[in-house]
Amino acid sequence: IKYFLLLIFTTSTVIATAQDANPNLNIIPAPVSIKKATGTFSLSMETAIQADTPSNKAVTFLASYLTNNWGYHKISTIDNSVNTNVVKLTSVGAENLPEGGYHLSITPDHITIAGKGAGLFYGIQTLIQLMPTERAGVAKLPCVEIDDYPRLGYRGLHLDVSRHFFSIDFVKKYIDLMAAYKLNNFHWHLTDDQGWRIEIKKYPRLTQVGSQRSRTMIGNYHDHFPLQYDNTPYGGFYTQDQIREVVKYAADRYINVVPEIDMPGHSEAAVAAYPELSCEPTRTYKVGETWGGFPDIYCPTEYTFTFLENVLTEVMALFPSKLIHVGGDEVAKDAWRKSKFCQKLIKKLKLKNEEGLQSYFIQRIEKFVNSKGRTIIGWDEILQGGLAPNATVMSWTGESGGITAAQQHHNVIMTPGNYLYFDHAQGKSNLEPLSIGGYLSLQKTYNYNPVPVVLDPSDQKYIIGVQANIWTEYIATEYKLEYMLLPRLFALAEIAWTPLANKNYIDFAETRVPVHLAKIDAAGLNYRVATASGVV
Numbered sequence: 001i002k003y004f005l006l007l008i009f010t011t012s013t014v015i016a017t018a019q020d021a022n023p024n025l026n027i028i029p030a031p032v033s034i035k036k037a038t039g040t041f042s043l044s045m046e047t048a049i050q051a052d053t054p055s056n057k058a059v060t061f062l063a064s065y066l067t068n069n070w071g072y073h074k075i076s077t078i079d080n081s082v083n084t085n086v087v088k089l090t091s092v093g094a095e096n097l098p099e100g101g102y103h104l105s106i107t108p109d110h111i112t113i114a115g116k117g118a119g120l121f122y123g124i125q126t127l128i129q130l131m132p133t134e135r136a137g138v139a140k141l142p143c144v145e146i147d148d149y150p151r152l153g154y155r156g157l158h159l160d161v162s163r164h165f166f167s168i169d170f171v172k173k174y175i176d177l178m179a180a181y182k183l184n185n186f187h188w189h190l191t192d193d194q195g196w197r198i199e200i201k202k203y204p205r206l207t208q209v210g211s212q213r214s215r216t217m218i219g220n221y222h223d224h225f226p227l228q229y230d231n232t233p234y235g236g237f238y239t240q241d242q243i244r245e246v247v248k249y250a251a252d253r254y255i256n257v258v259p260e261i262d263m264p265g266h267s268e269a270a271v272a273a274y275p276e277l278s279c280e281p282t283r284t285y286k287v288g289e290t291w292g293g294f295p296d297i298y299c300p301t302e303y304t305f306t307f308l309e310n311v312l313t314e315v316m317a318l319f320p321s322k323l324i325h326v327g328g329d330e331v332a333k334d335a336w337r338k339s340k341f342c343q344k345l346i347k348k349l350k351l352k353n354e355e356g357l358q359s360y361f362i363q364r365i366e367k368f369v370n371s372k373g374r375t376i377i378g379w380d381e382i383l384q385g386g387l388a389p390n391a392t393v394m395s396w397t398g399e400s401g402g403i404t405a406a407q408q409h410h411n412v413i414m415t416p417g418n419y420l421y422f423d424h425a426q427g428k429s430n431l432e433p434l435s436i437g438g439y440l441s442l443q444k445t446y447n448y449n450p451v452p453v454v455l456d457p458s459d460q461k462y463i464i465g466v467q468a469n470i471w472t473e474y475i476a477t478e479y480k481l482e483y484m485l486l487p488r489l490f491a492l493a494e495i496a497w498t499p500l501a502n503k504n505y506i507d508f509a510e511t512r513v514p515v516h517l518a519k520i521d522a523a524g525l526n527y528r529v530a531t532a533s534g535v536v
């Protein structure tokens, strides 16, 4: 019997090592390389932080995380004579790492993170993910060597604050989530038919008039009843000081904020504030109260171009982003078809049609934005009538716009609706909250590869990134927004960061997602309970 038991014991030990139950140590996005070692490091209140530059924002981030969660932690400059019970944050050893890369080493004695800039910050995020959720006593961290760097340079998440307004505090929470999962571009959709959300000093009516509409009565959660309007004023906007605050908050977390001023369509709120921007300036307009595209778009007059240049000048002063999003989506061209002014302009400029006029519009804006040292980015409809020479394309109607743009050697960010629109439902059941666009499971998002294999390898480098979008027609509350975002955010992070060969849906959905949802739950955020199949 003794030998028999020994045999069972030995066999099961062998099986346990052969099939690692947790190959990624619960880290999302899965790192490039993990080498597990034996032993643990014990992190306590006595653990000190040493850094090349203690004032570096990544170092400050870790120090305040540890202080808030485990009590005060001493920070000092690197001291090579002290190697016990210390976390060392350094750029030494990071010289040859790719952009955003880091090396994390945990030994029983000390922890070292080597990385430059964002790389150091990402190493810190990985370290934080390895900490236990329980905040009691000493945290035991597994000894490990991790080498890691991102697959794609632009890892984006979008938020539509026009259809429904979200507070600065919520936007910061959103940015916190992005930072924890190594996303680095927050696309802030600030203007649309249903609301203008950014203060522009030169045009006060944009927010006085354009940020208010009648309240939409929609089900906050599981209610499925049609939209209704109750004449209660609804709206909101961000002051320029608040915008600066968010931009700094994001930059402290290595996140760039890409502002979007949508043009020439999706502009009903602006036209309601300044009717002279439309092709029929004597009419009166109302901020949009229904969803879908509106016909009253910017008219390509000198007044409009001056207005947009003035708006963009204030926008560029607030946002240091190299990329400035100018929309370009879903331009209903009827107003241009009917306008004598537009038809004359088409003839004068020898354009083919209204699509040519749209291309002229975007190219003129591009020249202005380029003259300030910035680059325009637009939705894939900016391909219509010819792409502006230096534009980056955000491919949403599918991948084909992005593929065409990459073949023309334009930078591309992939955000195809059927894989990355988090306003779509996460399950098939009619218990899912009211949403738009059909069913998009966690698994479908996870299995998306943003670099199309049909692209010639030499053109694949133009796919600079991937992004998920959250349009908020049917998302009126933070609670519902969190529900739509989580856990699909985790899948976005992994497709943007993890090498294809390291992706594994079963490990992701069955082992890691539940651990992260438990952290989300502890943080008091809402989420959808995930199943591996995504179907409930």
Ligand code: TNX
Pocket (backbone or CB within 6 Å): 329, 330, 379, 396, 421, 423, 436, 437, 471, 472, 473
């Ligand atoms: C299309 S995506 C839009 C948005 C809507 C969204 C709803 C894009 C560039 N335009 O205006 O909110 O569909 O899913």
